[in-house]
Amino acid sequence: MPDTRHEPIRVGIGTPLDRVDGPDKVTGQAHYAAEYAVPNMLYGVIVSGRIARGRITGIDETAARAVPGVVEVLTHRNRPSTPWLDRNYKDELNIPGDPFRALESEHILFSGQPVALVLAETFEAARFAASLVDVSYEAAAHNIDFEASLAERFLPSKKRNSYHPPKNHGDADAAFAAAELKHEARYHLATEHHNPMEMHATTVDWHGDGTLTVYDKNQGSQGVQSYLCNIFGFSKKELRVVNAFVGGAFGSGLRPQYQVYLAVMAAKHTQRSVRVVMTRQQMFTHAHRPEADYTIRLGAEATGKLTSIDGDATTSTSRFENNMEDIVIWGMINYASPNMKGEYCVAPRDTYTSADMRAPGAATGMTLFEIAMDELAYKAKVDPLDFRLLNYSDIDAMYRTPFTSKALREAYRDGAAAFGWDSRSPEPRSMKEGRELIGWGMATGLWTAEFVKTSAKAKLTADGRLEITSATSDIGTGTGTVLVLVAADTLGLPPDRISVRIGDSDLPHSPVQGGSRAAASGGAAVQLACEAVGKRLLKAAEKVDGQPLHAARSIEDVIFADGRMILKSDPSKAVSCADAMQAAGLEVIEEEQTAQPGLADRISQMTRSRNVHSAVFAEVRVDEELGQIRVTRIVNAVAAGRIINPKTARSQILGGVVMGMGMALHEETLGDNRLGRWMNHNLAEYHIPVNADVHDIQVIFVDEPDPDVTPLGVKGVGEIGIVSTAAAIANAIFHATGQRHRSLPITIDKLIGT
Amino acid sequence: MSGAALSLENDPGPVVASTPIGTVPVAITINGEQHRLSLEPWVTLLDLLRERLHLTGSKKGCDHGQCGACTVLIDGRRMNSCLKLAVTLDGSEITTIEGLGQPGNLHPLQAAFIEHDAFQCGYCTPGQICSAEGLIREGHARTRDEVREQMSGNLCRCGAYTNIADAILEILETEERA
Numbered sequence A: 001m002p003d004t005r006h007e008p009i010r011v012g013i014g015t016p017l018d019r020v021d022g023p024d025k026v027t028g029q030a031h032y033a034a035e036y037a038v039p040n041m042l043y044g045v046i047v048s049g050r051i052a053r054g055r056i057t058g059i060d061e062t063a064a065r066a067v068p069g070v071v072e073v074l075t076h077r078n079r080p081s082t083p084w085l086d087r088n089y090k091d092e093l094n095i096p097g098d099p100f101r102a103l104e105s106e107h108i109l110f111s112g113q114p115v116a117l118v119l120a121e122t123f124e125a126a127r128f129a130a131s132l133v134d135v136s137y138e139a140a141a142h143n144i145d146f147e148a149s150l151a152e153r154f155l156p157s158k159k160r161n162s163y164h165p166p167k168n169h170g171d172a173d174a175a176f177a178a179a180e181l182k183h184e185a186r187y188h189l190a191t192e193h194h195n196p197m198e199m200h201a202t203t204v205d206w207h208g209d210g211t212l213t214v215y216d217k218n219q220g221s222q223g224v225q226s227y228l229c230n231i232f233g234f235s236k237k238e239l240r241v242v243n244a245f246v247g248g249a250f251g252s253g254l255r256p257q258y259q260v261y262l263a264v265m266a267a268k269h270t271q272r273s274v275r276v277v278m279t280r281q282q283m284f285t286h287a288h289r290p291e292a293d294y295t296i297r298l299g300a301e302a303t304g305k306l307t308s309i310d311g312d313a314t315t316s317t318s319r320f321e322n323n324m325e326d327i328v329i330w331g332m333i334n335y336a337s338p339n340m341k342g343e344y345c346v347a348p349r350d351t352y353t354s355a356d357m358r359a360p361g362a363a364t365g366m367t368l369f370e371i372a373m374d375e376l377a378y379k380a381k382v383d384p385l386d387f388r389l390l391n392y393s394d395i396d397a398m399y400r401t402p403f404t405s406k407a408l409r410e411a412y413r414d415g416a417a418a419f420g421w422d423s424r425s426p427e428p429r430s431m432k433e434g435r436e437l438i439g440w441g442m443a444t445g446l447w448t449a450e451f452v453k454t455s456a457k458a459k460l461t462a463d464g465r466l467e468i469t470s471a472t473s474d475i476g477t478g479t480g481t482v483l484v485l486v487a488a489d490t491l492g493l494p495p496d497r498i499s500v501r502i503g504d505s506d507l508p509h510s511p512v513q514g515g516s517r518a519a520a521s522g523g524a525a526v527q528l529a530c531e532a533v534g535k536r537l538l539k540a541a542e543k544v545d546g547q548p549l550h551a552a553r554s555i556e557d558v559i560f561a562d563g564r565m566i567l568k569s570d571p572s573k574a575v576s577c578a579d580a581m582q583a584a585g586l587e588v589i590e591e592e593q594t595a596q597p598g599l600a601d602r603i604s605q606m607t608r609s610r611n612v613h614s615a616v617f618a619e620v621r622v623d624e625e626l627g628q629i630r631v632t633r634i635v636n637a638v639a640a641g642r643i644i645n646p647k648t649a650r651s652q653i654l655g656g657v658v659m660g661m662g663m664a665l666h667e668e669t670l671g672d673n674r675l676g677r678w679m680n681h682n683l684a685e686y687h688i689p690v691n692a693d694v695h696d697i698q699v700i701f702v703d704e705p706d707p708d709v710t711p712l713g714v715k716g717v718g719e720i721g722i723v724s725t726a727a728a729i730a731n732a733i734f735h736a737t738g739q740r741h742r743s744l745p746i747t748i749d750k751l752i753g754t
Numbered sequence B: 001m002s003g004a005a006l007s008l009e010n011d012p013g014p015v016v017a018s019t020p021i022g023t024v025p026v027a028i029t030i031n032g033e034q035h036r037l038s039l040e041p042w043v044t045l046l047d048l049l050r051e052r053l054h055l056t057g058s059k060k061g062c063d064h065g066q067c068g069a070c071t072v073l074i075d076g077r078r079m080n081s082c083l084k085l086a087v088t089l090d091g092s093e094i095t096t097i098e099g100l101g102q103p104g105n106l107h108p109l110q111a112a113f114i115e116h117d118a119f120q121c122g123y124c125t126p127g128q129i130c131s132a133e134g135l136i137r138e139g140h141a142r143t144r145d146e147v148r149e150q151m152s153g154n155l156c157r158c159g160a161y162t163n164i165a166d167a168i169l170e171i172l173e174t175e176e177r178a
């Protein structure tokens, strides 16, 4: 018997744990969608259309078909038939409109639209032949210019499911008219593309017996499976989707992308395995963060106390779908004001439909709002942090409901202390070192905490090993590692005895991964499954000689630690899990459970707001002559409930901050409206932060116990890091230079042009 | 380009029976193993590794030399393998991430990347690690700023940069002490 006085080492929720898939990732053994070795496979290369709007008048495939190794050229003229009704093409996000269907007809809806798929025995033959497909077009008038599209802005009658209309209070117009202090300005965010490092890719393994495995880059294997089955007439038994490793996505994999549609179509047509990988250029022909225009009007008393908030925003969408975001609600939720109103529209342009990108809506709306708040703080001559505290709201100021928790004050306090905010000199241009102006800025971040129906299975074998399975995805977030920690916590097993399998449509149900909800939802499901295993273990322990645990009525009465069940009331009494299973003659204990919001949760969701908060502090150094801006320090203090794995959670915030730096200074997809095309569609000209751009980032998680927000008290950390980071930087640039920039990114030309 | 000339020089007069028309014979050592290959001249090293040899640890993030995901070591120097035509590498020694270390037998940089959580999705990671190995061998980087600057050819969209710098600095410092 092991020594029971010995304090067991418990690894569980809150323990920093290395990523369980780390060894595979650092050695190149992790296989992403385009990396499955499949025999006798065809390579598909997509031909992208040249015009932004109009129709195809002719396709000459002769030269392409003459290339040795070319097997087929699929176009709208010879593609296999697919269902007619739009509803067959709806994905989990269910964006109102007509979902895009590649190679559907001669009609062109956006530049870069796929017009052909060349299939060949080698990648090189397919790539060369694709360059020989000669397509002629009849162009129609197009517009991709956002400013021009604003003339056509409208509020769609059919709203996106995730859209939250603003709730107005009082009379914002009258209050603004009467306000002692006023601020009104127009803010702008450029179009951004997700650009995960892995390009969207699919490998279809056509097994030849009527079944197929689709290795695909996406954020939800089961959603893609349903989509493909609905279109191509397979059953879920026949078509399996695997996304075991995903090389980043940030939202670009929330909807099935056109390469998976083309790959499965080609496989069905040729009855062969097929691989289709987008080029980096083609990564600019689909999902992108909408461009945004946001007019903000704030009224306040002379002290700076807000009396009215009024926002009017428009984001870009395509002509065939109405993608909507929540832009104006964030400031209304966050700040106390008796009068508030919001308006929101979309503006259509001839591009692919805009899409969710990391913290969709908040990354735009809260960030721009926080620049406006900074402007009003200066007008009120109040320190920007004190100004936020002056307008602090303990309740959700828009829905007028209490929060399950809101430790934003603590985030302000801890963030400011770590940053040294109180030694800031208030005047712009008052801090300098050498030839560089120094600026300090801050902003508030806000996101939602969600929990969605998710299932997981736990399988304990007699050798003391536990396997956790769920169809959830890990797009770099550390989901698998988090599930291992929850299982370790629940059953008291060391993490190296626990394996996890995710990213496969055959596994227990999980919705698409997005919105920072995977840890809370998948974690809750794993906890339930492990508790169910624990109950059966305790039952099995009854068979152990002498029944050492007979005093335990439920698993509440025992502690699971070190692979043993220990009686809480008398820790000298314990049974090892292996002994219990052996005594009961059990080889395996397997339990599948589903975590879902119950009726009480749903009522509570209506009466209490669930949000993640953050306080971001930024230091910039600006060389005015060179127009160079360096972000030398960021402190991001986050209140996100319980943190399951501090190690990977910190990385999530770091990554969000880095993307926020891109939003502030670099990222901007530039269109040429004469061609109707994105011009900088490559990684040399679409700038994202590189290592040299990123100096020092400090992440703080403030203590925020919240048993009510989700079953594990987890709020999620995938999005909050990006929210308002760009605002803190823009505000720091103002503090450094006295230049107020209201259009992001703040590029060199803007800095030296004013 | 000298690379193209090299492949011609190495073309032996009589074509080997197994060499299909239009291909060039090359001998490349990859991770210590010699490969005798017949390749079309337009096959890049990256596509050779990924599509023909199933060494998929080297990643394709752009195919244009703009991201560094495909970084490997060619004769000890870091290179973007998407920019190298394989036929120009006759006689070269190539080390990919698979050759640096394996699960259970990690290279110190691989272990440091795990320890510092220097990746999230992991897609840029093999390129980062090969690049870091090249950087250490170059011996030019001493400080954190130098590491950051000289690792800037390797993009990480997950934004793991500070952890990447921490991991590399740890190895640099231990090597310096040794």
Ligand code: FES
Pocket (backbone or CB within 6 Å): B059, B060, B061, B062, B063, B064, B065, B066, B067, B068, B069, B070, B071, B080, B081, B082, B083
């Ligand atoms: S794939 Fe070679 S540099 Fe990007």
Ligand code: FES
Pocket (backbone or CB within 6 Å): A197, A247, A248, A476, B118, B119, B120, B121, B122, B123, B124, B125, B155, B156, B157, B158, B159, B160
């Ligand atoms: S870890 Fe995902 S791109 Fe670097």
